[in-house]
Amino acid sequence: MNKSCKVHVNQLQVGNFVRLPVAWKDHPFLFNSFRLKQDAQIQLIKSLGIEHVFVDLDRSDVPPLTETPSSSNKPDTSLAPLRETLDKQKQDQIEKLKKMRRDLGKTEQEFDRSLAKMRSLISKLRSRPLNAIQDAEALIQDITSQLLESDNLVLHLMGDAKNDDSIYYHSLNVAVLCMLIGKELGWERADIEALGMGALFHDVGKLKVPAQILKKQAPLTTPEQNFINQHPAFGAELVRLADTFPERALPIITNHHEFLDGTGYPKGLKKGDLCQLSQLAAVVNEYDKLCHPDNMTKAKTPYAALGYLFKHYKGKLNNEFIGQLIRMLGIYPPGSVVELNSGQFGMVMGVNISKLLFPRIMVYDALVPKDQAPIIDLEAEGLSIVRCLPPAAIPEKIFKYLNPRERVTYFFGQDSKG
Structure with a gap:
């Protein structure tokens, strides 16, 4: 204490x-x-x-x-100029915070629209596969245009997923992160779009796995695990119902659980058999799985998940892509609960991809109403992060105020400029 x-x-x-x-x-x-x-x-x-x-x-x-x-x-009359300056800075900060919240609201609306489209196209896949693929291509083209036309992107933390929506959140999350990395790597538009299409449908094969197996908390039997291991092949069968599904995106669905050393599934392929797109999707998929495993008691914070990937997947996943994911999310990704050098606690709400060392932090202050909680720019305030904390390690009143997300989902928006 x-x-x-x-x-x-x-x-x-x-x-x-x-x-x-x-x-x-x-x-x-x-x-x-x-x-x-x-x-x-x-x-x-x-x-x-x-x-x-x-x-x-x-x-x-x-x-x-x-x-x-x-x-x-x-x-002391000499204090008047300083008080005036601080009052103005505080008012400017309040206005900037309001604009930041408005921008975040727009990003959340855009994310919700994308999620609704995702839900709709997956439901069409069996009955109207051509329509589903057309809808998916329109969604991915729209996201790609936004990505390529923006040069000052901020990765935002989105609201929590509902339990029955986890497959949609996971698939959209993997697609968005893959496409962002593709942009950062300087890939061509066609590659980014193929990456998005494959990532969007990478887990669709789980729709053919019985729910009682997917939701089972006890250890799976060998036949049950073998059944789940076939979901990449099931997914490929589903998207092939439409002959318009892009061929370049298909390996992402079939190979997103394959590892470079041949220890993955379903075929145990090795590096030489895996294209760059499916290698990147495998990295992002593994990261999101570490944050959101089937058993959420084993979930890692985004900060811990990045460290775990870097340390334990050498030789299994593409190291260059792991490094790029870490560079893009920053050392403290959105969703991380942190302690500042001022002794205050906060949660990372967003990172500007061009200024990763200075994420935006929502800061806990018991005397400031939660809906007015300062979201500060570390660079502007001259503050730094001392350490990252698992949510379970912070006092209950701070936990309730910051409201760390159980499911950490990202979407992007333009940086707010005053």
Whole structure:
């Protein structure tokens, strides 16, 4: 537990980590809790008309003064410009936050529309396969156009999936991440679209696996596991119902569980038999499976899943593609719960692909309403991440405030510029 003590404002000094006992709207600072960096901040706190604040000793660089120096009751007029500057910065931040939330809302709407199209085309696959493939191609072409026409992309964290929608979330997630990596690798539009089509349908063969096998929590019998291992072949059969399905995308469906060393399934193919598109899909599929296994008690955080891929899949998955996935998601992918060097907790909400070291963080502050929780740009605030935490390791009140997603799903939007 952090040691906190009540301190007279005249005992404050630069380096103290303070918590203000006033409403967020009643002071000019961005947070209610922060480390004092300059004497002018102390003078501003005194000008709020409060006598005491709380100092967190564990997060302070120095202890507060033991003596209480006397201070003049005259208002310090030299503080007016600073207060005005901070008030403006706070107001600008609030407006930027509102715009960020609007942009995120648009991205979520776009994601929901894509998810609805995905659900619809999968339901058509058996009865009207030609229509299903046409709908899928239109969706993938639209996503590809958005990707290629945007040069300042932000990868956003989306809302939680409903239990019965997991196959749609997983397939769309794998498709979007594969296509983003394809763009980052400088692949041609035709390759990105083939990648998207294959990834969108990569797990469709599971529709032919009995639900009681897919949802079974106990260990599978050998025949049951063999049945599931055939879902790539079942998927290929389903999409072949339409002779318009692109041939280049077919290996993604049949080979997304194959490994470079021949230990994958269903055929135990090796590197020389696996095209670049299916090698990339295998990397992204494995990442999403680590985050969302069938048994969610074994789920890894995005941060841990990337580390696990890097460490345990050498020789099995394409190392270049693993590296590209890590570079694209950043060290702390959206969905990660982190601790900042200020001692505050937050959740990564989005990463700008061109500024991966400075993700956007929604910060926990007990005195700020949840719907107004600051989403800050680490670069702008001069803050950094100290460590990533599993959600189970954070206190319950912080968990409820940040609301970490059980299913971490990504979609992209344009960067918000004020």
